[in-house]
Amino acid sequence: MILKTALRAVAVAAAVLLPFAPSTGSAQEWRGWNIHAADYPNGRGLDRFGELVGQRTNNRIRMRTYHSAQLGQQDEAIQQMRLGSIDFANFNLSPFNNLAPSTNVVTLPFLFRDVAHSHAAIDGVAGQEIARDLEAIGIIALSWFDAGARSIYTTRPVRTPADLRGMKIRVQTSDLWIDLMRALGANPTPLPFGEVFTSLQSGVIDGAENNWPSYESTRHFEVARFYSTTEHSNVPEVLAVSRQRWQRLNEAERNILRDAAREAATLQRQLWAEREVQSRQRVVAAGATVIEITDRSPWSALMAPVYEKYTGSNPRLSNMVRQIRELR
Known part of the structure; x- marks a missing residue:
């Protein structure tokens, strides 16, 4: 009887552990x-x-x-x-x-x-x-x-950070992205990616930011025809x-x-x-206007508060930034 009970206990234990074992x-x-x-x-x-x-x-x-x-x-x-x-x-x-x-x-x-x-x-x-x-x-x-590099696309031309002031720009669900857009003077609007087209079409937002293939493949260029090459991020x-x-x-x-x-x-x-x-060739052929941003220093100069907030008080993250910048 004791042996049967012991065997039953072993069987139960094996059944519990089985799903976590390698299943080669x-x-x-x-x-x-x-x-x-x-x-x-x-x-x-x-x-x-x-x-x-x-x-x-x-x-x-x-x-x-x-x-x-x-x-x-x-x-x-x-x-x-x-x-x-x-x-x-x-x-x-x-x-x-x-x-x-x-x-x-x-x-x-x-x-x-x-x-x-x-x-x-x-x-x-x-x-x-x-x-x-x-x-x-x-x-x-x-x-x-x-x-790829992410840039801003909008329903009206954007050539300087001042042009973004007050515009509702879709961002991903991230405090950093919200702060980034606020630093540029825009009103960040977190939305699921799948809602961007209809939100641009209906005026819920005035623009978004993404790379060339995303701008083209989603056909966002049909409702936001100005693509400003800010190349602000390469995540x-x-x-x-x-x-x-x-x-x-x-x-x-x-x-x-x-x-x-x-x-x-x-x-x-x-x-x-x-x-x-x-993708760039396709959207240009379809009538999108590319606004080349050749001098990004007025844009990057606004980012000091963002860097300070997200890395300034954290030695580990500050060290990562330093190591990345030193890469050649």
Whole structure:
């Protein structure tokens, strides 16, 4: 009787622990989130990631990406990943500003000199710090996608910060982005990305800010025809998996995911560079007006309070800013 009771207790314990053990022998179905369309550089990068993982695990891990925000908007998807109901995704880092402190650094305006500078930072010390903060909230960073330089587009011309005064500009859900727009004299209006077109069309907002491919692919140029090349931000994006899924993998599987993610990022960056050129050509051909901002010093000069608020009292973040600026 005692032996039966002991065996039953062992069986119950094994059943409880089983879901958390590496499952190298059985197939796993993973759900992935992407806000963009499947043919966007990010979508193609995510699909390549899934293909490589499937090939290299003999389909023990099968990944399906749900493109075009089918599983919810970005803030919702982040929460789902933290809970484990979304397994992998490509996120912009700005919505993490209130959750992972180091993401504020790479969101700071006018920090990066160019795309190559951004890549060097995120592939190095900045990426390491951000990955540590993301893991603490349940998200494992595997590689970094490009998201291009973000500029302001509006329903009327903007050539100087003074032209933005009083304009309602859509921003992502982030205190830093709100403060950035306030420093420029605009009225920041946090909205889900999917609501920007109708909000521009109806006059709820006067403009937004994003990169060339997003401006073109969403057809925002139809309702906000002036694109001012402020290039105020170059926030990288992350290809990540849920920590809950990650903890169930063995080391060989983790290495497969890391390698596949890096290869997917290489592809995405190449496709992104090509798409930026195409997108600019398309919106210009469609009648959008590009206002070239050649001197950004009047814009960057307004950012001192933003830097002070988000890094001034934090030695770790101040050191990140210094290291990024010193990169050559």
